[in-house]
Amino acid sequence: MDTSKATLTKHTDLTYNVFELTFTTEDPAFEYKAGQFITIKLPQPEGEPLIMRSYSISSKPTKGQFELCIKLIEKGKGSNYLNSLKPGEEIEFIGPVGHFTFKTNPDKRVLLIGTGTGLAPLKSILEEQLPNNPDQKFHLLFGVRHIKDLFYQDDLSALATQHENFTYITTLSQPESEDWVAQGGKEGRVTAYLEKLTPENLQKTNAYICGLKNMVLQVQEMLQQKGLPKEAVYFERFN
Numbered sequence: 001m002d003t004s005k006a007t008l009t010k011h012t013d014l015t016y017n018v019f020e021l022t023f024t025t026e027d028p029a030f031e032y033k034a035g036q037f038i039t040i041k042l043p044q045p046e047g048e049p050l051i052m053r054s055y056s057i058s059s060k061p062t063k064g065q066f067e068l069c070i071k072l073i074e075k076g077k078g079s080n081y082l083n084s085l086k087p088g089e090e091i092e093f094i095g096p097v098g099h100f101t102f103k104t105n106p107d108k109r110v111l112l113i114g115t116g117t118g119l120a121p122l123k124s125i126l127e128e129q130l131p132n133n134p135d136q137k138f139h140l141l142f143g144v145r146h147i148k149d150l151f152y153q154d155d156l157s158a159l160a161t162q163h164e165n166f167t168y169i170t171t172l173s174q175p176e177s178e179d180w181v182a183q184g185g186k187e188g189r190v191t192a193y194l195e196k197l198t199p200e201n202l203q204k205t206n207a208y209i210c211g212l213k214n215m216v217l218q219v220q221e222m223l224q225q226k227g228l229p230k231e232a233v234y235f236e237r238f239n
């Protein structure tokens with residue numbers, strides 16, 4: 001197996017269970033497309049079976065560097081190994097690979113839908129594509145469960161300030177806070193927002209969905225029922 005190496009340069013906690021890792025690759029020419037992922041080899045004692053975990057790159061394509069945004073899963077081998085890494089430590093990985101990349105089509109609006117760390121590849125796509133496509137409308141629908149699960153809100157707000165063609169909604173399925181709703185925060189699952197879309201809203205749209213399987217399947221089905229052709233819906237499933 002042809003693997004590459006990268007060194008952790010920064011570990012940032014984004015919430016109580018989501019963290020961001022910044023790596024510098026051993027090969028300074030390492031490149032990736034927004035939306036792609038890498039597959040990390042977990043260190044194992046001699047003779048033990050190989051364990052690999054895939055992670056979408058969350059940063060804007062930058063030579064020799066990449067960021068990951070990872071949810072810590074209780075007793076999860078991959079996420080706990082990555083969370084334990086200290087700056088200076090190395091990972092071994094294969095990639096980048098993946099077809100969840102931006103499809104250039106200036107005539108189409110772009111609808112991005114992500115839940116939890118499913119935001120990772122969408123953030124990479126937005127950061128790369130917004131400066132290149134000032135006349136194309138981009139809308140992101142981002143969902144998490146609780147206020148304590150929110151992350152990358154400042155980054156999204158900055159993108160919306162810098163790019164008039166970008167709007168986004170962050171919605172909490174269980175806000176458990178009157179303040180959130182009182183301050184105009186959105187409540188409900190991402191599917192509740194999609195419910196309101198009409199086939200007219202979805203005309204000339206390319207949709208990008210990323211997150212856990214159930215959400216992706218549900219959203220795919222809803223978009224198709226509302227008339228969006230299968231070929232206009234791109235997705236990445238984390239499980």
Ligand SMILES: Cc1cc2nc3c(=O)[nH]c(=O)nc-3n(C[C@H](O)[C@H](O)[C@H](O)COP(=O)(O)OP(=O)(O)OC[C@H]3O[C@@H](n4cnc5c(N)ncnc54)[C@H](O)[C@@H]3O)c2cc1C
Nearest residue numbers: 053054055056069070071073076077078079117120238239
């Ligand atoms: C192409 C691809 C890209 C991925 N990109 C990311 C990414 O950018 N960030 C990320 O956090 N994960 C990502 N994943 C998921 C990741 O590969 C692991 O499955 C995840 O980290 C759990 O691995 P683990 O060994 O810690 O736990 P395991 O014991 O292997 O998994 C435990 C459970 O966690 C669930 N799970 C997996 N991912 C998530 C998640 N993000 N949120 C909630 N539950 C989850 C699984 O369904 C499983 O039931 C990606 C998966 C794929 C296939």
